[in-house]
Amino acid sequence: MIxxxxxxxxxxxxxxxxxxxxxIQKGESIGVLGESGAGKTMLxxxxxxxxxxxxxxxxxxxxxDQHLNVLSNEQLRSVRGNTLGYVPQNVQAIFDPYRKIGVQxxxxxxxxxxxxxxxxxxxxxxxxxEVQLKDEHYHFFPFQLSxxxxxxxxxxLVFSLQPELVIADEPTTALDEETKTLILELLLRKQREEGLxxxxxxxxxDVIKKMVTRILVxxxxxxxxxxxxxxxxxxxxSARLQSFLxxxxxxxxxxxxxx
Amino acid sequence: MALCALVPSIxxxxxxxxxxxxxxxxxxxxxxxSASQLPITEEAIERVTIELGLDQxxxxxxxxxxxxxxxxxxxxxxxxxxxxxxxxLFYFPATVELSxxxxxxxxxxxxxxxxxxxxxxxxxxxxxxxxxxxxxxSLPSFWLGFLLLYVFSMTLxxxxxxxxxxxxxxxxxxxxxxxxxxxxxxxxxxxxxxxVEKLPWMSHAKARGLSEKTIWLKFQMRHGVLALLPVLxxxxxxxxxxxxxxxxxxxxxxxxxxxxxxxxxxxxxVIQFYILVIACLFLFINLIVDLLxxxxxxxxxxxxxxxxxx
Amino acid sequence: MSSTSRVYISMAAIGMIIxxxxxxxxSQDPFAANSANRLxxxxxxHLLGTDHLGRDLLSRIVYGARYTVVTALVIVxxxxxxxxxxxxxxxxxGGAIDQVFMRFTEWMSAFPxxxxxxxxxGIAGPGLLNILIALSLVFWIPIARLVRNTTVRTMQEPYYxxxxxxxxxxxxxxxxxxxxxxxxxxxxxxxxxxxxAMLHIAGFSFLGIxxxxxxxxxxxxxxxxxxxxxxxxxxxxxxxxAIFLVVLFWNGLSERMRDEFDQKRGSGL
Numbered sequence: 038m039i040x041x042x043x044x045x046x047x048x049x050x051x052x053x054x055x056x057x058x059x060x061i062q063k064g065e066s067i068g069v070l071g072e073s074g075a076g077k078t079m080l081x082x083x084x085x086x087x088x089x090x091x092x093x094x095x096x097x098x099x100x101x102d103q104h105l106n107v108l109s110n111e112q113l114r115s116v117r118g119n120t121l122g123y124v125p126q127n128v129q130a131i132f133d134p135y136r137k138i139g140v141q142x143x144x145x146x147x148x149x150x151x152x153x154x155x156x157x158x159x160x161x162x163x164x165x166x167e168v169q170l171k172d173e174h175y176h177f178f179p180f181q182l183s184x185x186x187x188x189x190x191x192x193x194l195v196f197s198l199q200p201e202l203v204i205a206d207e208p209t210t211a212l213d214e215e216t217k218t219l220i221l222e223l224l225l226r227k228q229r230e231e232g233l234x235x236x237x238x239x240x241x242x243d244v245i246k247k248m249v250t251r252i253l254v255x256x257x258x259x260x261x262x263x264x265x266x267x268x269x270x271x272x273x274x275s276a277r278l279q280s281f282l283x284x285x286x287x288x289x290x291x292x293x294x295x296x
Numbered sequence: 297m298a299l300c301a302l303v304p305s306i307x308x309x310x311x312x313x314x315x316x317x318x319x320x321x322x323x324x325x326x327x328x329x330s331a332s333q334l335p336i337t338e339e340a341i342e343r344v345t346i347e348l349g350l351d352q353x354x355x356x357x358x359x360x361x362x363x364x365x366x367x368x369x370x371x372x373x374x375x376x377x378x379x380x381x382x383x384x385l386f387y388f389p390a391t392v393e394l395s396x397x398x399x400x401x402x403x404x405x406x407x408x409x410x411x412x413x414x415x416x417x418x419x420x421x422x423x424x425x426x427x428x429x430x431x432x433x434s435l436p437s438f439w440l441g442f443l444l445l446y447v448f449s450m451t452l453x454x455x456x457x458x459x460x461x462x463x464x465x466x467x468x469x470x471x472x473x474x475x476x477x478x479x480x481x482x483x484x485x486x487x488x489x490x491x492v493e494k495l496p497w498m499s500h501a502k503a504r505g506l507s508e509k510t511i512w513l514k515f516q517m518r519h520g521v522l523a524l525l526p527v528l529x530x531x532x533x534x535x536x537x538x539x540x541x542x543x544x545x546x547x548x549x550x551x552x553x554x555x556x557x558x559x560x561x562x563x564x565x566v567i568q569f570y571i572l573v574i575a576c577l578f579l580f581i582n583l584i585v586d587l588l589x590x591x592x593x594x595x596x597x598x599x600x601x602x603x604x605x606x
Numbered sequence: 607m608s609s610t611s612r613v614y615i616s617m618a619a620i621g622m623i624i625x626x627x628x629x630x631x632x633s634q635d636p637f638a639a640n641s642a643n644r645l646x647x648x649x650x651x652h653l654l655g656t657d658h659l660g661r662d663l664l665s666r667i668v669y670g671a672r673y674t675v676v677t678a679l680v681i682v683x684x685x686x687x688x689x690x691x692x693x694x695x696x697x698x699x700g701g702a703i704d705q706v707f708m709r710f711t712e713w714m715s716a717f718p719x720x721x722x723x724x725x726x727x728g729i730a731g732p733g734l735l736n737i738l739i740a741l742s743l744v745f746w747i748p749i750a751r752l753v754r755n756t757t758v759r760t761m762q763e764p765y766y767x768x769x770x771x772x773x774x775x776x777x778x779x780x781x782x783x784x785x786x787x788x789x790x791x792x793x794x795x796x797x798x799x800x801x802x803a804m805l806h807i808a809g810f811s812f813l814g815i816x817x818x819x820x821x822x823x824x825x826x827x828x829x830x831x832x833x834x835x836x837x838x839x840x841x842x843x844x845x846x847x848a849i850f851l852v853v854l855f856w857n858g859l860s861e862r863m864r865d866e867f868d869q870k871r872g873s874g875l
Contacts, residue, residue, distance in 0.1 A: 084504055110508065118505030131500035131516055135522075135594055144514070148506050178594045198504065320729045428863065434854040437804050438812045438828060439846030442835070450836060530718075537721045541809060556813060559728030567725060578717050 038234055039084075039202055041123075042264050043096035046083050048074075054079050055259045056096060060200065066226060066235035068245040070268075070281065071255035077238045078126075081206045082257070084125060084236070086267055100202075106258075121148040122200025126207040128191035132179040139175035141192050149198055164189065164197035169219065185216045192220055196227070202234040203227075219290060222250060242285050246270070254278050302579050306572075309579075310365070311366055312569045314358045317564060321336040327562035331374035333397035333550055353448040361568075370572075371565035376560070380569045384551065390460055393552035396543065398473040402531060405478040406524070410485030411517065417490070425482060431442055432479025441472040460549060471545045473539065477531055484527065489520040537574045609664045614859045619740060621852075625671045634662035636669040636822050645838045649715050655840045657831065663841070667848050670822035675852055677734060677817075678803035686796050690748025696750070697757035705755075711751045720806060721745045735814055741803055752795055753788055774820045776799035790867040797860035800852035824849050 039061045039150075048056040054076045061067050071077050083094050086105050098105040100120055105113065106276065117123075127133065131142055136192050141163035143154060168189035179187055190209075203224065209217045225248070227233040237248045245252060246267075252269055254262040262276040273279045324367050325344040329336045345351055349360060361371070370380045412424040448468060449457040493500065493516065501511050543552035551570070558566035590596040622633075634652075643660035646714055654663040684758055691847050696707040723740035730736045760766055774782070808825025810816030817823035824845040831841035 087499060098432060103411070114505045114507060115501055123500075123503040125496075125500065125503075130496040131504070133497045133501070133518075135518060136514070144510065145504050145506060148504075148510065178598065181320065181593055181598065194504070317729070321727060322729055322731070324863070326690075336816075340865065379776065406762075430854065430857055432848055434801060434857050436808055436812075436823070436825070436846060436849045438809060439842075441851065442828070442831070442842050442846065446835070446839060454712065499817045535774055537718045540724070540813060544813060570658065571725065574721060 038101060040099040041084070041096070043078070044083055044098060044276070045095045046088065046097065047093050048080050048091050050084075053092070053258050054083065057253075057260045058096075059253060059263070061234045061236060063234055064232040064251040065203070065251075066228060066237060066248035068244055068252045069236065069238040069255060070240065070242065070252055070278075071238075072240055075255040077240075077255055078206055078257040079258070081123070081204050081236070081238060084204060085117060085121060101189075114135070115149065118145060118200070119198045120129055120201050122195045122198060122203040123190060124195050124203060124205040124208045128195075128208065129179070129184060129187035131185070131194065133189045134179050136178070137175075138179060138182075138190050138194075142197055145194060146197055161193075161197050164193040167196065167223065168193045172180050186214050188212055188216055189219065192223070200233070202236065204236045204238075206238045207240070208237075209239070209241070224248065242281055253279075299583070301559045303574075304580055304584065306576055307362075309575045310362070310572050313568060313575070314355065314361065317568055317571075318354055318467055322562055324348060324562070324564045327564060331561040331563055332377070334587045373558070373566050374563045375566075383554070383566070384569060384573070387549065387554040388553045390548060391536065391539050391543070391552060393460075394469055394539055394550060395532070395547060396471045397475075398535050401470060402481065402535070403438045403528065405474070406481045406485050407521065409478065409482035411489060411520070412490035413482070413508040414486045415512070416522075416586050417486075422486075425486075427482050429479045432475050433548055435452045435479075437472055437476055438541045438545060440475060441468070441542060441602060444468045445545070446470060457546070466491045469542050469548055472545070473535060477535070481524075481527060481531065485520060485524055488523040489516055492516050492519040492523075495519070513592070522589070525589050525592070527583055530541060532581050533574075533578045537576055580596065611866060614855070614862060617855065618859075621675075625666060625676065627670075628665075629701050632668055634665045636661060636666040637820060638662075638705055641836070641857060645834060645841075649838060653772075654844050655838070655851075657827075657841055658834055658838075663844055665843060666822035666827065667824070670824050670827065670845070670848075671852075673734070673821060673823040674804055674807055674825070675851065677737065677807055678800050681741045681763050681770060681803045682781060682796055684738070684797045685745035685799070686749055686792070690740070690753050690792065692746065693750035693753025694757060694794040697754045697761070705854065706760065707750070712748050715751060719747070723806070723814075727810055732810075732815050732818050734817060737807055737810060741806055745799055747787065749792060749795060749799075752791060756788045756791055762783055763787075766872075790863070790870075794860050794864045794867065797856050797863060799857035801860075803857050804849060804856075820844045832869035 041060070042050070042058050043056040043281070044054070044122050045052065045056045045139055046060070059067065069080060072106075079088075082088050084098055086094070086098070086108075088094055092127060094106065096106075100116060104118070105116065107117070123183065133140060138198070139161055141159065142164070143157040146160055148158040152160075158175070159273055162175055165174055167174065169187060170189055170193065174182065174186070174190065179190075182190060188257065192208075211221065221244070222237055224233070224237075228235060235248065237243050237245060249266065254269075254275060255261055256275070262269060262273070262278055269278060270282065323341075325341045325348065326336060328344050328348060329340055334340060349357055351362075360380045364371070368381060372379055373383060374381065409425050409428075413422040416422055445457055445468060448455045455464050456462075457468075498511065498515060501515055537551040539548070539550055540556055542548065543553075544556065547553075555566070556562075556569055560572070638661060640656075640660035642654070643656045646656040646660075648655040649703055652662050652664065654667065656662055657666070690706070698703045706769050723744045726740040726743070727736050730740075760783060763783075766779065768853045769783060807816060808823070808828070810819075810824045811825035814829060816824055819826050828842060828846040831838070831845070834841050
């Protein structure tokens, strides 16, 4: 459903993301692994066409046969949110602090779908329930929720638009264990039941292994390795991935000793 | 409730004003004599000093002023012998009219110009508004007033040159009063709009496909205007108290001209009352700004009403 | 430094030189009245014309810069020194002193304090010294606030804290971190204040409570020209234009410096 060909990000003097190509089918999930500074966030922003000058984006992103790079703002708008859902690292920051959570959800739903307010409200509440919030949280201001609840509300907002592909940029880094499990399970269930595609960006190899079948390894803005999870875990060819795996093994051994 | 909280501040303020006036060099007795056009002899000064209670300590003088102020008696003018408060209330409406009109024009133009130059940033709209701000902020208002008079009143004959009356009488004074503020604050509003743009929820609103119009109106403008509120309070204060020059140029029968006279004649009761009124107005305006801010900002609103934590 | 800034600085230098050597280069006495030359329009013998007493307008304008521009500069220097010291002391001492200072200046900056300066001059009587005192008393406050806030902010920066931990001596820390962090913004504000002070001096004189005729202060000259407004418009246009251009110069300089500091900070990150 999404096809990325030679996507690259440059400034006038430097290349920040070297040309990179991949595809994601419906219901498929792909992981992007890399350390901070490897260009992971740059990649997600480039996919959503959210970068502006002095950054230049080259190559093409094709969603359902539409080339995103040539779309008008208005056409892009209809793709963002309801075809491509975006879960940022600080998902609680997606709310404007001055307006109620429900109002912002309804506003987003109605930006993509012609429905009545009541219908949109029903969708929003259903979505809140899905992340184990209550209907009453619909009427809350963002600052009235605790951090974990606000993160769940953010996820609910993203899913209330029923995206076909979710681009999740380190979605679990800042979360507590409970919320983390809830979100990962929600993503997997949506994938199983509704054929959601997932682009999962992370630096945590065990989370990635749980979530995806294929992996791209980024290093310094360059794709150094890509392939299926099993293949890469068993015979990593790049030094980067080897050190990742080694580090993880050390950690695991340490954890076992503590047990 | 909130109004009652102002009372101690006002009492404190009145004392500070009283004290400050005493510290500034100059003998009120001499001022009294010259303002009432009496011959200034040593004998007369002595008589007036006793008559006005100037031989008492500052504390005694303040106490007697304070207790008569409680009965709304703020003394009589040295120049006319009329009660200060009556004279003041006679001139004040003209000044309020001028300031309020200027204030409305300032708000509308600041929001219009500021948002236009933020929205069309780095286009000719933005550049010409920047030029306007720099020029407008550098214009001496008395000169601006004269230029407007010269062009629109004397040469073109469109607007009358002075006094109050029809709507046309308001145009030039209001513009003279408003233009410097528009120039300064439209630039400030533009900057705060651009600051809002950098906040995280702005790019996320874009990422979830909200229309530009929604983002602009519901996110950006809302935060920008909220940031502008305290500034608008200050502007209102300045407009009310800063009409000296405009009233002077356009022969506007307001407090500014009345005060100008009082200052030159050192009419202490009038000056004392005027500062007190301006200070009270300032406290009152700040109160309104605080209330408005609390009303528009849900965070403050809910702090006061008790936060519903689950 | 960009070429625009160099232009600004050379203009300022030339202006100052003209102000101080004015008596040497002006052929005509700014105070010499001559009833035969009343209200002459600009011509080759009087480049900007003459006023109602037949005095040469050009020499009055040049001579008058001493009152309008130099007084403004003195006010800015005095209020700048007071503001910087108070702000710095408040920021570095913290505690109760800082609290009192913050409350006081917060209050004063919301209050139309220039009105107080105006009343002060009005009551204490016209004259240079009273204007100097009144405006300096008002102008130091925003500077102190700015210095206090930027100093406090800089002291909370990780690099400053790490400098303390690694034992960099106090004086060195001030030199390396506080001054570069605070000074640029103060300079921008000071340049803006020169224009603002000029407008106030001229405004006071225009209302008749500032510098008095026959001294050729620009605002006072404007006031004198009011009666001849219609017959001799250049009398009004010239001093006003002089104030406007010089204020514009300072505001432009301030804006220019702000841009330059912003760029420097931007590239430093």
